[in-house]
Amino acid sequence: MPRLCQTLATGLALALVASCARGDEQVASSAEQAAPDALASESEIVVTGTLHRSAPMTSSNAITVVDAARMARPSAPPPPPPVIAQGMFAPKGEPVRPYYQDVGRDKFAAAAENAFKVVREEPVSTFSLDVDTASYSFVRASLNQNTMPQPAAVRTEEMINYFPYDYPIARSADQPFSTSVAVMPSPWTPGRQLVRIGVKGYEIAAATRPRANLVFLIDTSGSMNAPNKLPLVKQSLAMLLDQLGGEDRVAIVTYAGSAGVALEPTPASRRNEILAVMDRLGAGGSTAGGEGIRQAYALARQNLDPKGVNRVILATDGDFNVGITDPNELKGFVERERGSGVFLSVLGFGMGNYNDALMQTLAQNGNGVAAYIDTANEARKTLVEEASSSLFPIAKDVKIQVEFNPRAVAEYRLIGYETRLLNRDDFDNDKVDAGDVGSGRTVTALYEVVPIGGPRAIGDLRYAEPKPVPAGPASELGFIKIRYKLPKSDTSRLISVAIDRRVQYARFEDAPQDARFAVAVAGFAELLRGGRHTGALGYDDVLAMANGARGKDEFGYRSEFVQLVRAAKSARSMAALAQ
Structure with missing residues (x-):
């Protein structure tokens, strides 16, 4: 008898497929008469174990199966709770179904590791300072799931700069940087050396910091409908709100299939009103991120504070799929807009369809920082403990240029910063954009160098003509220049310091503690x-x-790093498919 019921159920299901394909209402009608008590609000056809949902049933296209077959299947899940679609508020009593979206691979811009350079051929290295930390947080999120991160997800400079370092304090807001240089033996290649360049930004006192005009640009599309996305966005921005002063202003723009203003500029002192708007947001719809960015900039410009900090803070997984989606077009837009005095920072959320490549492009060209928020603790680090460095810049367009001395160094390579490299002539060109550094921020760069007579990475050329040894003190390994602009200036200033024997350590164990930890990272x-x-x-x-x-x-950041290294020893090389 059960086999007869199962056969009947299968036959009726196939009849419905045929009926839908050729518009034959007669098959469905006869099926409805056979078992009218099984009508449901939505049809479900089970084919090879996959649930396919079609249009809502009516009396003319409904099909049922006998009670025995119905009882053999698990009951249908309850309907999803009401959510807000299109980035705004859902009409009362009219729930909107979650937007279905395929989850693909996370997207990262691949960049080849920096190679060694021959000093006599290319003595000068130039790059933009990078204070982003998104890579470290993403690596941690991957390893916490027992999965190795994609190699492209690992940006060495962002791993190093995730940690604060105890560098000397900068003198003043007019001279906003201190420098700290150390040279030590390489722990992985005997005979080579590592040069650590540390920079610390001036820390603005809370009583003198400028007012903030902030626009929270929140992605409320269907791809944000996950516990580690929109709910974590709300929690994170609420933490940031607690760090603002009463004179600071906050507005909210949301986007899904379209974009709109959810909150006009409002004093941060009206905290409950701002939180109430964020609490009402839900996820649903496609992702018109480009239109959201346009509206957020427009709102920030309308309320521009010439003496304050004007910033759009984008919270998203980066999955733009409606309207302007081309990264180059979005890059051009934020490049033009930064000239108005409005900067863009990006907070990334989620895994599976996380578009890091797009968010790096937006942040780097919008004069802002890119962070990845995987936990509430990371939100607290970025938006509470480091709120000043995240929001209030002490310098913009910060560039570093290092010239190595061919009398002392044969070869060198910059460790990391592959996406921040600049041409040599970009250093003195004030029209070329570079990184921004926030209040109290520390930034670290590492070079691996081969001293004259050390183990070289690049062999000699057979037909190369010998070059004369240039003049210069052999006691200097190189010379560092840092160029920067004050936040409201378009003219750069210069800081310089020599890399000499006074900062050189004979043993790695004798080097400064912070330098050794940076090398470990x-x-x-x-x-x-x-x-x-x-x-x-x-x-x-x-x-x-x-x-x-x-x-x-x-705060336990370094202890956590040790645990991540241990996790990497046993992590899978690839995530398992979800069952």
């Missing part, structure tokens, strides 16, 4: 990228370096 990042230049270095070596250089760890 760099080694870990390079291993995650494939370990092309790290010789026999392994995860256990990284653990030994990090444990020996933890130092003061007030």
Whole structure:
């Protein structure tokens, strides 16, 4: 008897498929008469284990199966709760179904690791300072799921700069940077050296910081309908709101299939009103991110504070699929808009369809920072503990140029910063955009160098003509120049410092604690990228370096790093398919 019921159920389901294909209402009508008690609000056809949903049933196209077959199947799940679509508020009593969206791979812009350069051929290295930390947070989120991150997701400089370092304090807002240089033996290639360049930005006192005119641009599309996306966005921005003063102003623009203003500029002192608007937001619809960015900039310009900080803060997974979606077109737009005095920062959320490549493009060209928020603790770090450095710049268009001395150095390579490289003549060109540095921020860069007579990475050319040894003190390894603009200026200023023997350490263990920890993080990042230049270095070596250089760890960031290195030793190379 059960087999008879199952056969009848299968036959009736196939009859419905045939009926829908040729518009034959007679088959459906006879099926309705056979079992009218099984009518449902939505048809479900089970084919090879996959549930396909079609249009709502009516009396003319409904089909049912006998009770025995119905009872053999699990009951249908309850309808989803009402959500808000199109980035705005859903009409009362009219629930909107969640927008279905395929989840694909996370998107990262691949960049080849920097290669060694011959000093006599290319003595000058130029790059833009980078204070982003998104890569570290994404790597952590991957490893916490027992999965190795994509190599393209690992940007070594962002891994290093996730951590604060105890560099000397800058003198004043007019001279907003201090520098700290250390030279130490390379822990992975005997005979080579590492040059650590540390920069610390001037810290603005809370009583003197400028007013903030902020526009929260919140992605409320269907792809944000996950616990680690829109709910975490609300929690994160609520934390940021607590750091603002009463004279600061906040507006909210949302976007899904379209974009709109959810909250006009409102004093931050009206916290409950702002939070109420955010609490009412829900996810649903497609993703018109380009239109959202346009409206957010327009709102920020309308309320521009010439003496304050004007910033759009975009919270999204980066999955733009409606309207302007081309990264180059969006890049051009934010480049033009930064001239108005409105900057753009990006907070990334979620995994699976996270578009890091787009968000890096927007933040780098919008004079802002890019962070990835994977947990409430990360939101607290970025938007509470580092709120001043995230919101209030002390310098813009910050560039570094290092000239190596061919009398002392044969070869060098910059570790990381592949997406921040600049041409040599860009350094003195004030029209060329570069990175911004916020209040109290520390930034670190590392070079691996081959001293004269050391183990070279590049062999000599057979037909190369010998070049004369240039003049210059052999006691200097190189010379560092930092060019920057004050936040309201379009003319750059210059800081310079020599890399000489006074900052050189004979043993790696004698180098400053912060320098050794930065090297441990760099080694870990390079291993995650494939370990092309790290010789026999392994995860256990990284653990030994990090444990020996933890130092003061007030918030536990360095202890967490040690756990991530341990996690990498056993992580899968690829995420398992969801069942």
